[in-house]
Amino acid sequence: MxxxxxxxxxxxxxxxxxxxxxxxxxxxGKWKIHILGTLMQSEKMRFMDLLREVDGIAAKMLSKELQDMEMNHLIRRTVLDTKPITVEYEVTEYGKTLERIIDEIAQWGIEYRKSIYEMSE
Missing domain, CATH: 1.20.5 (Single alpha-helices involved in coiled-coils or other helix-helix interfaces)
Structure with a gap:
């Protein structure tokens, strides 16, 4: 037994x-959770808006990370029929299942920063 x-x-x-x-x-990687967290704060975002919001990421890296997340069904890429062409990104329903986990990571980070700040005083 x-x-x-x-x-x-x-x-x-x-x-x-x-x-x-x-x-x-x-x-x-360094960026996926950051990108998902940023996208979760908005319904949809354009590439350049994401590039501005995700501080420090290069355009090439953002493009690669977005492709990876789209392949894994975490985000949806929509090409709009505009001139010039506009591309929007949004978190899929499946990707939204990570929201609680990302919120917990953020809360842990807030507490961690607070504890480090208190230790340095």
């Missing part, structure tokens, strides 16, 4: 670790 419980725990652990690995791969 003990061996069977151990095998079940190992399988659950491997599934959990695999899911964490997948999540980290999808959200990896």
């Amino acid at each position: 003990k061996k069977e419980a151990s095998l079940n725990t190992t399988a659950i652990c491997k599934t959990r670790i695999g899911a964490i690995k997948d999540t980290m791969e999808i959200l990896s």
Whole structure:
């Protein structure tokens, strides 16, 4: 019986670790969570608006990150029939499932900054 419980725990652990690995791969890098958080504050944003809002990101990197997130169904890219062509980005319903996690990360960061500030006084 003990061996069977151990095998079940190992399988659950491997599934959990695999899911964490997948999540980290999808959200990896310096910019994806920042971009998603920015997009979640607006319904839709154009490329240049995102470039201005995501402080420090290069246009080429923003383009790459947006492509990755679109491929993973976190954001939607819409090309509008305007002159010049306008492209808008928005978080998909699936991407919105990350909102609670991103809010928690933001809250943790606020508390972390506060604790560091208090330690330096």
